[in-house]
Amino acid sequence: MTMPAANPASQPAILVARAIPPQVLARLQQYFQVQDNQDDVQWSATELAQQLQGKQGLLATGSERIDAALLAACPQLRMVANMAVGFNNFDVPAMTAAGVLGSNAPDVLTQTTADFGFALLMATARRITEGEHYLRRGQWQRWRYDMLVGAEVHGSTLGIIGMGRIGQAIARRAAHGFGMRVLYHNRSRLPAEVEEQCAAHYTSKVDLLRQADHVMLVLPYTAENHHCIAAPELALMQPTATLVNIARGGIVDDAALAQALRQGQIAAAGLDVFEGEPQVHPDLLALSNVVLTPHIASATMPTRIAMAQLAADNLHAVLVAGQEPLTPVNQADPVARARRWAG
Ligand code: DGY
Numbered sequence: 001m002t003m004p005a006a007n008p009a010s011q012p013a014i015l016v017a018r019a020i021p022p023q024v025l026a027r028l029q030q031y032f033q034v035q036d037n038q039d040d041v042q043w044s045a046t047e048l049a050q051q052l053q054g055k056q057g058l059l060a061t062g063s064e065r066i067d068a069a070l071l072a073a074c075p076q077l078r079m080v081a082n083m084a085v086g087f088n089n090f091d092v093p094a095m096t097a098a099g100v101l102g103s104n105a106p107d108v109l110t111q112t113t114a115d116f117g118f119a120l121l122m123a124t125a126r127r128i129t130e131g132e133h134y135l136r137r138g139q140w141q142r143w144r145y146d147m148l149v150g151a152e153v154h155g156s157t158l159g160i161i162g163m164g165r166i167g168q169a170i171a172r173r174a175a176h177g178f179g180m181r182v183l184y185h186n187r188s189r190l191p192a193e194v195e196e197q198c199a200a201h202y203t204s205k206v207d208l209l210r211q212a213d214h215v216m217l218v219l220p221y222t223a224e225n226h227h228c229i230a231a232p233e234l235a236l237m238q239p240t241a242t243l244v245n246i247a248r249g250g251i252v253d254d255a256a257l258a259q260a261l262r263q264g265q266i267a268a269a270g271l272d273v274f275e276g277e278p279q280v281h282p283d284l285l286a287l288s289n290v291v292l293t294p295h296i297a298s299a300t301m302p303t304r305i306a307m308a309q310l311a312a313d314n315l316h317a318v319l320v321a322g323q324e325p326l327t328p329v330n331q332a333d334p335v336a337r338a339r340r341w342a343g
Contacts, residue, residue, distance in 0.1 A: 012319040014057035017048065017064045020083065021301070024308040031320050032057070049073040057315045059308075062086055066102070068094040075343055079318045079325070081311035085109055085166075085298075086248055088221040092330050099336030103314035103325040107165065108306035109298040114169035116272070116297040117246045121158075121214055124242045124270030124291045126150040133288070151213060151240055151267060153178055159212030160184040161205065161228075162219025162247060168198050170216060175199035183208045186219075209236040214244065221248035229253065234260040244270040246297045249277050258283035261290055272297050 013033040016025065019040040028034050035051065037043075043051060048064060052074040060066065062084040071077065071094060079101045082090065087104045095102050123129055127150045134140060134148065158174045160167045163186035174180040175198060182200040184190075189202045205228075209215065215237065219225055229243065230253035237243070243266060245252050254275045260266050262283070270291040274280050277295060284290055298307065310327065317323045 012056045013054055014059065014315060014319070015052050015055045016059045017043070017051075018061045020059065020308040021305045024305060024312050027309075028059070028312050028315070031316055045070060052077060057081070057319050059083060059311050059315060060089065062089050065089050065091075066095060066100075067091040068098070071095065071098040071100055075340065078341055079103075079315060081105075081314040081325070082329075083307045083311040085113075086220060087329050088248060090329065096330045096333055097336060099332045099334075099338070099340040101318055101325055101332050101337075102329045103311070103327045104329050105307040105310045106327055108310055109303050110165045110169050112300050112303040113166050113246065113297045114173060116299075117166070117170050117216055117218065117244060118173050120246060120270035120272060120291060120293065120297075121216060121242065121244050122153060124244060124268045125153050125214060127268070127289075129291050130288050151242060153180070153214070155179050156213035157181045157183060157211055159203075159208035159215045160200070161208065161215065161217050162186060163190055163198075163200065164218065164220075166246075167216075167218040168194065168200075170218065171198035171200045183212060205233075206236060209233055210238075212241060213238070214242045217243070217245045217247045217251055219247050219251065221250055225251050227251070227253040227256075229257070231256040231260070234265055237266045239264060239266065241266045242268045242270065246272045249274040254281040254284060258287060258290075261287050 011031060011033050016034060016036045019038050025036055045065060049070055052058060054076060056076055056078045058077060058080045060080055060082050066080050066089060068091060077100055081103045083105055085104050085106045087102065090102050092102065127148045131148045158180045160171055160182065163184040167184065171182045171184065175182050182198065183203045184200045185203060185205045185208045228251055234256060257269060258281055261269055268289040272293045273295055280292060314325045314327060317326050
């Protein structure tokens, strides 16, 4: 964003659905009539539609559902910029059919999220939170050779399911930093030079689950990926294996995972995302061999500012500069788009 609009009255109106970093809000206010929600009130779908009346743009987070009903209720809405790389809160076909553009926030969170994936893997395999709880409860009386022994990380085999930007960044950390053997499974195989940079070997999902000491999930949530790790997949894993999910809730069947952890079918899990979050399956809460974090993989302030800024830049590109989104997730139907934009 470089040039403020000349006449504030002609500035497009936008809604910012949740609290965002104030410096990004201040920049948005130079170009748009902004209705913000810095109090971070959580709106129902009906309330969101009410707040969106008369707005051409929406800065959303992963929490706002953008579906056909909302689009029909908000005929002036032209563009929704998600402050998240994942956009499973968008009904993309409905947006496309309604002539509404969508964008997400890739790249700016890749390294931060990969760092967190590795942190969660380490915490899970080396039982770090379990150790801390043990200590805080006053159970640590003396040293023992087998006290809280965990799984090796260096030199072990990491299986990554979902080999986009974040998966590749995790693979590089694993192969080059920890000397791990990296297997991956993805919708499509990566070009040979990318596989080489990541020192990663393409395998079937079944072989990956059978061979990996640690399995890391980094794939987007789609209808096809719903419960892509459920009882049959968990049964393929080694009893010493760990499972880390930094992707999305719903990719793992949380009830089946809790059962596998309880029965020792796998050793441990590290979870940053959950089915129906912020609710967490009660059976997971009851287990000690699972590390639970509240969807914070991208949570550093520089990264959160960059995510909000990219969403703001997408709104600016479309609604102020008259360009296409910088990081689009769809190409709106041209007839519906022309009709909506004329209205
Ligand atoms: C993302 O960007 O998709 C993160 O999960 C935050 O929602």
